[in-house]
Amino acid sequence: MDIGLFGGTFDPPHIGHINLARRFYAKSRSDLLIVMPANIPPHKASSATPAAMRLEMTRLACLSLGEEGINYTVSDYEINRSDKSYTYLTVKYLREKYRPEVINLCVGSDMLFSFDTWKCAEEILASCRIFSLAREEGEYDEMCRKAKYFNDNYGADVHIMKGSPVVASSTDIRNGGEMEKLTEKRVYEYIKSHGLYE
Numbered sequence: 401m402d403i404g405l406f407g408g409t410f411d412p413p414h415i416g417h418i419n420l421a422r423r424f425y426a427k428s429r430s431d432l433l434i435v436m437p438a439n440i441p442p443h444k445a446s447s448a449t450p451a452a453m454r455l456e457m458t459r460l461a462c463l464s465l466g467e468e469g470i471n472y473t474v475s476d477y478e479i480n481r482s483d484k485s486y487t488y489l490t491v492k493y494l495r496e497k498y499r500p501e502v503i504n505l506c507v508g509s510d511m512l513f514s515f516d517t518w519k520c521a522e523e524i525l526a527s528c529r530i531f532s533l534a535r536e537e538g539e540y541d542e543m544c545r546k547a548k549y550f551n552d553n554y555g556a557d558v559h560i561m562k563g564s565p566v567v568a569s570s571t572d573i574r575n576g577g578e579m580e581k582l583t584e585k586r587v588y589e590y591i592k593s594h595g596l597y598e
């Protein structure tokens with residue numbers, strides 16, 4: 401079976417994440433989508449929102465994926481590790497657990513552009529198929545150039561997905577952006593009932 405890995409901080413999860421997950425699942429033809437909230441993301445300051453709350457919000461956000469018939473699970477593997485959430489370690493764990501033929505990995509454009517800085521980036525590029533989606537209009541051509549660079553120089557298999565971006569970011573939401581519009585209803589209700597991001 402082929403698995404699809406979608407990691408993130410999800411602080412909070414928003415409609416851009418759900419759109420990416422949906423498109424990635426369909427395009428990669430993964431048999432199982434694994435949504436993986438990070439414990440301490442390597443490239444970010446550690447999140448102020450407790451991991452258990454990010455995990456719960458991620459579970460709520462993903463319910464709509466299940467309702468659409470997507471075969472997914474939200475994993476607490478990274479959150480239960482006490483160290484940094486390095487994707488190459490998670491990939492190793494998933495390989496042992498599921499023995500997949502292929503591991504597909506999805507990232508937004510910002511992560512594609514900074515992929516060279518990831519720990520063991522070459523190992524990930526050599527062992528996973530990568531799918532990426534623009535976060536803003538006008539990024540597509542640059543993303544294709546980056547994909548070609550990885551494919552030509554690292555024997556990678558990077559695909560850029562087409563389609564209009566869903567512009568949303570957790571930072572904007574935390575900083576007072578249009579939370580109700582940019583989050584799933586169940587996530588919005590959770591945020592409000594727990595007084596998060598006030």
Ligand code: ATP
Pocket residue numbers: 407408409410411415416417420506507508509510511533534535565566567568569570571572
């Ligand atoms: P923050 O604003 O806190 O940095 P974020 O909105 O980037 O958060 P993350 O949880 O860090 O959210 O993102 C997880 C993954 O989803 C990353 O690969 C990121 O590039 C991707 N992603 C986030 N938002 C979008 C979006 N609107 N469209 C496409 N991909 C996205």
